[in-house]
Amino acid sequence: MLFLASSLLPQAVFWSVAAAHILSREDARIPDYVNTYAPLVYLDQNELYLPSDIQSQLNNTYAALNYTAITNGPSPLLLSNLDQLDAIGHCNVNDFDSCPIYLTSKDDVTKSPPWLYGVLPDPTTHETIKARSCAIIVNDHGGGVVDAFYMYFYAFNLGNVVLGQTLGNHVGDWEHTMVRFKDGKPVSMWYSQHDNGQAFTYEALSKNGTRPIVYSAIGTHANYAVPGTHSRSIASVVINDTTSAGPLWDPTLSAYYYTYTPTSSTNGTFTGSDVSTPVSWLSFLGRWGDERYPDSDPRQTNFLGVTWRYESGPTGPLDKDLNRTDVCPRNGNVCSTSTALPAASGPSIPVTVSRSIKATETSKSSTAHATSTGGAMPLKVELGTAGMVAIAAVML
Numbered sequence: 001m002l003f004l005a006s007s008l009l010p011q012a013v014f015w016s017v018a019a020a021h022i023l024s025r026e027d028a029r030i031p032d033y034v035n036t037y038a039p040l041v042y043l044d045q046n047e048l049y050l051p052s053d054i055q056s057q058l059n060n061t062y063a064a065l066n067y068t069a070i071t072n073g074p075s076p077l078l079l080s081n082l083d084q085l086d087a088i089g090h091c092n093v094n095d096f097d098s099c100p101i102y103l104t105s106k107d108d109v110t111k112s113p114p115w116l117y118g119v120l121p122d123p124t125t126h127e128t129i130k131a132r133s134c135a136i137i138v139n140d141h142g143g144g145v146v147d148a149f150y151m152y153f154y155a156f157n158l159g160n161v162v163l164g165q166t167l168g169n170h171v172g173d174w175e176h177t178m179v180r181f182k183d184g185k186p187v188s189m190w191y192s193q194h195d196n197g198q199a200f201t202y203e204a205l206s207k208n209g210t211r212p213i214v215y216s217a218i219g220t221h222a223n224y225a226v227p228g229t230h231s232r233s234i235a236s237v238v239i240n241d242t243t244s245a246g247p248l249w250d251p252t253l254s255a256y257y258y259t260y261t262p263t264s265s266t267n268g269t270f271t272g273s274d275v276s277t278p279v280s281w282l283s284f285l286g287r288w289g290d291e292r293y294p295d296s297d298p299r300q301t302n303f304l305g306v307t308w309r310y311e312s313g314p315t316g317p318l319d320k321d322l323n324r325t326d327v328c329p330r331n332g333n334v335c336s337t338s339t340a341l342p343a344a345s346g347p348s349i350p351v352t353v354s355r356s357i358k359a360t361e362t363s364k365s366s367t368a369h370a371t372s373t374g375g376a377m378p379l380k381v382e383l384g385t386a387g388m389v390a391i392a393a394v395m396l
């Protein structure tokens with residue numbers, strides 16, 4: 001599709017205005033460069049929790065308030081009616097934490113229902129076939145600055161191993177990268193990682209042709225620019241993410257496309273790229289997975305009241321700061337855009353993965369199915385409560 005930035009020549013402004021009259025309100029204009037420079041994602045070679053169809057999450061969950069199914073909500077839950085839940089939950093767009101609605105699994109997720117595992121991208125085309133697993137959201141700031149958000153959806157997040165314990169699992173997982181363009185040229189890119197992330201200049205990135213490479217960490221799906229081990233240290237405890245050039249996923253082949261027009265710092269209007277693109281779900285202010293299981297639930301392990309084996313599901317794309325000043329979200333951290341990649345600690349040569357396209361519930365992986373064996377006491381001894389609070393903050 002043709003896109004003409006309003007900052008270009010006067011003629012361009014004319015055509016842009018003319019086009020607005022021809023296209024219907026639903027036809028968002030997506031610039032070609034949003035696909036030309038779209039990231040390509042390497043999933044980890046041992047990843048079990050693959051990208052997943054966004055509607056499929058709705059089919060396999062019910063809306064719950066305080067662990068109780070909502071009976072007066074839309075039925076079935078659809079990407080085209082999901083924001084009707086906001087009124088029932090009395091959600092406040094200025095505070096996502098105030099929206100108490102959780103899309104809650106119909107199945108016991110500890111019993112490995114197949115939908116939790118998503119879809120392995122086709123090894124030839126790299127598409128998650130029949131699974132719309134990505135939303136691409138374009139925000140034209142004016143002045144030639146355009147941000148393209150690539151929102152990646154996974155049905156399940158397997159938490160990191162912390163001192164031998166898998167902590168912070170949750171149903172539903174929204175991750176993203178964002179490319180900032182100036183006058184149609186990619187300038188910089190953001191990689192989401194837990195409660196923060198990393199920014200690089202486009203020039204610094206590894207690429208496949210024009211397209212930046214993303215490595216999605218096993219289980220947590222945090223996004224990195226290089227393969228290998230990514231350690232973060234909290235209260236002297238090392239937590240590692242692992243990335244490798246496993247199955248290649250081209251998210252553009254199974255994406256919905258939107259433009260976004262902010263109406264405030266936390267809200268805005270989404271317009272789909274065509275009339276068949278569902279829009280309602282982007283204004284749903286609740287959570288895309290189960291509420292943290294109560295301590296009385298046998299599936300749950302409470303680590304000193306600061307972090308849990310099963311945490312609550314995440315909020316959606318609207319909560320990713322879609323109208324940013326800089327390439328980083330405004331989250332209180334300094335935004336520094338690196339001009340060089342960190343050293344890679346793993347091979348960037350693609351790994352041949354031989355397995356069936358459909359991940360099954362019987363898949364076995366010692367990494368992915370790491371289980372909680374110990375109790376909470378060793379953690380307390382090594383960390384103290386301050387350390388545990390720090391860990392809880394970065395487990396998302």
Ligand SMILES: *[C@@H]1O[C@H](CO)[C@@H](O)[C@H](O)[C@H]1NC(C)=O
Pocket residue numbers: 053055056059076
């Ligand atoms: C979800 O359910 C609807 C009907 O409610 C059905 O049309 C659709 O195919 C289902 N989608 C998936 C991905 O299972």
Ligand SMILES: *[C@@H]1O[C@H](CO)[C@@H](O)[C@H](O)[C@H]1NC(C)=O
Pocket residue numbers: 066
């Ligand atoms: C949630 O349900 C529990 C038990 O049914 C009840 O004690 C509690 O008050 C409820 N909380 C809210 C916020 O409605």
Ligand SMILES: *[C@@H]1O[C@H](CO)[C@@H](O)[C@H](O)[C@H]1NC(C)=O
Pocket residue numbers: 040124126208248250350
């Ligand atoms: C580059 O991307 C194409 C898909 O766009 C893929 O077929 C090819 O294998 C990729 N190259 C490498 C080295 O990963």
Ligand SMILES: *[C@@H]1O[C@H](CO)[C@@H](O)[C@H](O)[C@H]1NC(C)=O
Pocket residue numbers: 163229231238239240
């Ligand atoms: C994390 O990675 C570092 C560096 O590769 C390694 O020395 C350490 O043993 C790893 N720790 C865990 C808990 O996996």
Ligand SMILES: *[C@@H]1O[C@H](CO)[C@@H](O)[C@H](O)[C@H]1NC(C)=O
Pocket residue numbers: 141262263264265323324325
């Ligand atoms: C969106 O961000 C721009 C800066 O790029 C700012 O000037 C504008 O006021 C913001 N819009 C809203 C509605 O917050």
Ligand SMILES: *[C@@H]1O[C@H](CO)[C@@H](O)[C@H](O)[C@H]1NC(C)=O
Pocket residue numbers: 091092093263267268269270283
């Ligand atoms: C957020 O914006 C959408 C689209 O403009 C609007 O329909 C919705 O009412 C707004 N939500 C709130 C809580 O203000």
